[in-house]
Amino acid sequence: MRAWHGILDTLIRERRGALVGFAFMLTGDRPTAEDLVHDAIIRTFSRARRLDDVPSAEAYVRRAITTQFINGRRSRATARAKQHLLVPRDAPPADAHAGEADEVARVLRVLTPRQRACVVLRYLEDLSIDQTAERLSVTSGAVKRHVHDAMQRLRGELGGMVDDAPDGFDGRTTVIARRSGAR
């Protein structure tokens, strides 16, 4: 058995759940998250690159998940066409874990895909502003803006939970234009 077989097997057995959790935070949609992970694993291992260990393989897969999510390369219809490889989708979430994950996903749903990606990479993956920008192929300024805007939205969603400026953003707001009904 060649090396990639063993790494793939370990990744599938030990890390696929974590990858689905990561993807679910990105997408907020369970079937799409599972399909993203499925596609990312196949894409990662299909390339003839060296995969020396599980952590490096997982890093490649996470990068692929993010890229595919941002690029929107898989339409919902295409993704659902692959569901036979995973689990029956008609079945309701099997356990109490689903409720908690769904609640977080509901909160994140107020964000745009790019805002969600920035938040997840910054606060779940613990990437720096620059690393997040590199991962998403945008500028650091764009990441700061997306994170800031995300925090504004989350503040509205979570009330007092979000009450200070995100790191990487200095907290000052420069008003470029503001519409007001009153003079």
Place this chain on the structure above:
Amino acid sequence: MSEELRSMLARGARAEAARFDGEHVGGETTVYERAIAPRRTARRLIEIAGAFVVIGAVGVGAYALFPGMGAQQPVTGSSDGASSTSSAPTPPGDQRSDGAAWTVDGINIDARSSAMPLSTFAGPALSASQSCLALAAFASLDGLGELGASAATHLGAFVGENGVNDVTTRSFDTDASAQQYLDAAASQAAACSGELAGTDASVDVVRLGLLGIPGTAVRVRVTVDALSGAAWTMWLYADGSEAVSVVVEPGAADSALAIVTSMVLGP
């Protein structure tokens, strides 16, 4: 707020991971391997091969090139054609496993289709030759498990107007095993050709190679009636330890090279 957000995300991701793991307790690695192995094979082939180059014609004289292998036959329970190739677990639906349509020359692969078995095309003409009948097993990359190999994986067929191109892959344990398999196929085809001497049927065997690399291919073309021009064609190709088979039905356009190229370039 940052710490709270971190905590919320970590909690959500952990909960989702736990849910998923709870629903997927069985090993599903095989499903992934079946999708990945042929793609890795194809990518490697294209990385090093610009084109197929004929490096030698074996023809009916293949015996001279493969002495001592004439008696080697694949051991297989299925004796009839590529449609019975896969012995690996098969998910329903798209057997390429990624669900994305794989298109070559404007035709999507159909996981449920397979090529006409050799025996259907030329059964009566070949029935007197065990060597000829054994070619069907090579077409489906079956048999010779003692060389060390995984089960063959039937990917499906490209169904054209006049016939299909049927695709199967198989991973061998070593590069030498894959080459031995191709050698055995060539030798078998040559034996078949010899046994058909004096009949209307004929078998043409050509050994092909990739320019500058160790990868090789064997093309076997079986005709029953020279006047009709109809031929059943089997391409066996290997680089390293990975092998690919493309069976072209009589009348179908031969898309073997396009199929290999497409596998490498991806969807």
